[in-house]
Amino acid sequence: MKYLHLTDAVRLSLVSLFLFFVSAGPVAATPLQATLYHNPGCMCCEQYAEHLNEKGYDVKIVENAALASVNRQHAVRRQLSSCHTSLIGDYVVVGHIPEPVIAQLLRERPDIRGISLPGMPTGSPGMPGQQKEPFAIRTLAGEIYATY
Numbered sequence: 001m002k003y004l005h006l007t008d009a010v011r012l013s014l015v016s017l018f019l020f021f022v023s024a025g026p027v028a029a030t031p032l033q034a035t036l037y038h039n040p041g042c043m044c045c046e047q048y049a050e051h052l053n054e055k056g057y058d059v060k061i062v063e064n065a066a067l068a069s070v071n072r073q074h075a076v077r078r079q080l081s082s083c084h085t086s087l088i089g090d091y092v093v094v095g096h097i098p099e100p101v102i103a104q105l106l107r108e109r110p111d112i113r114g115i116s117l118p119g120m121p122t123g124s125p126g127m128p129g130q131q132k133e134p135f136a137i138r139t140l141a142g143e144i145y146a147t148y
């Protein structure tokens with residue numbers, strides 16, 4: 001009898017071990033990969049990479065990028081450019097875009113090349129200060145994709 005009880009205990013712990021690994025599964029999912037290009041010495045670019053890191057992205061920083069040529073390569077017009085340009089999934093993501101908008105992009109998967117928050121607005125992730133007005137995040141064609 002004692003032996004049987006032990007076996008039950010072992011079986012129970014094996015089951016809970018199994019459940020532990022099953023429930024841990026989604027958490028251990030591969031992080032989203034992001035590649036961020038910026039000109040040398042851009043501190044707010046590094047801060048923005050940190051923002052993505054905190055949201056669970058695996059960010060590869062290319063810090064000596066010739067940003068102008070990266071933008072040319074991905075057809076990012078000057079008016080829609082910022083201090084850095086990232087590649088995330090199949091999309092080009094320009095500037096200090098709050099991560100929830102990127103999550104929305106990856107969820108909705110619209111048929112666009114990418115999105116941009118042009119310039120370096122005060123209070124956006126990686127930029128100091130208080131946000132003064134909703135950010136207009138545009139598609140690379142220039143249309144509003146989201147306000148945040």
Ligand SMILES: [Cu+2]
Nearest residue numbers: 044045083120
């Ligand atoms: Cu910046």
